[in-house]
């Protein structure tokens with residue numbers, strides 16, 4: 068029952084109550100850890116025992132990691148039941164009893180995120196429990212049996228979390244997830260889900276918590292691992308600790324540039340070229356090109372035991388057709404070689420039978436002169452009919468299959484191809500490009516061939532290399548690297564993941580989308596992004612455009628509408644920027660105000676580095692213990708670097724996905740002058756959680 072006592076007395080009593088519960092939960096965690104550790108000292112005797120030990124070890128790891136947030140919430144049911152919610156589930160010593168703490172990902176925890184006074188889901192009250200290590204520091208209660216629903220769940224706890232200083236690393240948010248976020252986190256994972264959300268709406272939060280939810284709910288997904296794709300190594304570094312903190316390790320984090328083991332991007336490329344090479348047409352072009360590498364049917368003369376055995380062109384054509392049947396080039400080559408070995412063995416066997424037949428006939432003729440037999444049909448009555456036994460034939464095939472000369476002959480007819488060389492050959496040859504990619508203009512082709520002479524790969528080469536490697540297939544079966552599922556997945560280009568999460572998905576080119584689909588043919592994909600923040604060199608202004616060539620219309624859309632990061636004062640500046648970017652969308656609604664008006668400082672170009680250094684020093688002091696980000700047009704970065712020392716100065720594109728307590732935004736006009744510059748400025752403006760200072764050139 069909720070009483071009308073004064074809040075402070077009530078709070079103190081509630082804090083004491085939750086402290087007692089947290090103490091008990093910590094003690095229970097210690098007991099369970101000790102029990103598991105003791106069980107693990109007994110060596111496993113067989114495979115079943117080892118599998119059990121792996122399970123126990125994982126449980127122990129999970130318990131050890133669950134330090135902060137052991138409990139963060141509580142639901143009081145209308146029927147008097149009390150349920151605590153925490154970062155992991157905790158059971159009593161008696162394993163069959165109800166958990167004393169419900170894992171935030173379990174169905175029983177759902178009302179904690181979704182119950183409202185209008186739809187209380189059997190709950191009378193939701194309580195957020197704030198903790199600092201082992202100490203309860205406060206509680207926020209929300210009655211669920213009262214009047215209308217507010218927009219936010221656990222507003223006090225949420226705003227406290229949002230007001231914290233930024234450390235430069237993203238943190239977990241399971242204690243304060245909001246309704247629209249929860250709906251996406253727990254959505255079905257059977258097909259592609261595309262989540263549109265403006266800046267700071269928690270897309271990254273949702274994406275990462277969804278990974279944890281899916282791995283918890285669908286245990287078999289962990290056997291195939293989940294791929295998390297982000298826009299840059301800096302971004303991956305920013306989110307790096309979230310999934311381990313959520314207890315998830317069956318995860319591979321990568322950018323599109325790092326998806327092929329052993330291949331790295333070593334050079335930048337002109338924007339126009341990136342756009343051309345990202346288009347969907349390349350998939351068909353590469354398919355046609357790889358098909359053109361197949362051997363032409365012609366008569367083949369194979370030499371065996373000093374004799375030539377011709378295989379006529381029609382038979383060779385049939386062998387090629389039945390070998391290809393949708394197989395990758397190298398796999399088809401293996402099947403072709405097997406068929407050719409059979410055809411040669413048959414030819415050798417037939418030749419031998421014919422020879423014996425001839426010899427037989429000659430022998431019979433000689434015999435007939437001495438011992439003519441009336442009624443004889445002229446055929447040999449001998450049981451030696453010249454046919455090879457099955458064993459002899461098998462043996463012959465084996466010898467042919469392992470013969471080095473035959474292998475060389477197959478190689479000369481159907482050579483193995485290195486995907487890198489094959490791709491370079493295509494990209495440097497205007498005639499080949501014209502033939503296989505007829506939708507490219509002569510101007511496009513001239514750009515491509517000129518650039519392809521450069522050493523090393525540019526970002527747009529990686530999806531092309533991936534596609535051609537896939538079409539060619541592996542010449543042999545690649546060795547499986549040892550290690551955890553994540554290590555094995557990271558080491559194999561052809562690994563098929565259980566789920567793929569893409570952050571900043573608006574940046575993906577069509578060919579990068581193809582690369583993602585290849586890794587997840589089941590299409591269990593969650594893509595989050597903001598089409599209005601798109602800066603990449605493609606022409607999409609909507610999700611339907613962006614994924615038409617890969618997903619068609621078979622995907623589900625979801626939306627996030629509330630901005631948690633950027634204060635209202637700064638979000639108010641973004642509407643004209645969005646309009647100038649050509650967007651018809653409204654910026655998301657900011658949930659909080661920092662009370663700090665954005666400030667603009669004007670300066671001449673000559674004074675810019677010095678003024679930037681002074682302003683940065685002021686901001687650093689004000690936000691000491693937090694983070695200040697500096698964002699500038701690419702052209703100004705060298706001059707600014709000299710003035711700002713070791714402070715990283717980011718382009719708007721590099722700041723994508725990141726956030727700072729304060730942003731020093733330098734020369735916004737310079738940013739808008741860049742291609743898709745207003746989208747870039749929209750990104751840059753929305754990085755701060757508290758304060759924005761802009762330096763403009765007079």
Ligand SMILES: Nc1ncnc2c1ncn2[C@@H]1O[C@H](COP(=O)(O)OP(=O)(O)OP(=O)(O)O)[C@@H](O)[C@H]1O
Nearest residue numbers: 240243244245266267268269270271272631632724
């Ligand atoms: N439910 C939540 N509880 C606590 N913090 C949250 C919540 N949702 C979002 N945040 C915080 O809001 C900030 C923005 O979240 P996030 O980076 O996920 O947004 P985003 O939509 O990916 O932004 P952008 O597109 O601008 O990169 C982060 O600091 C994040 O921790």
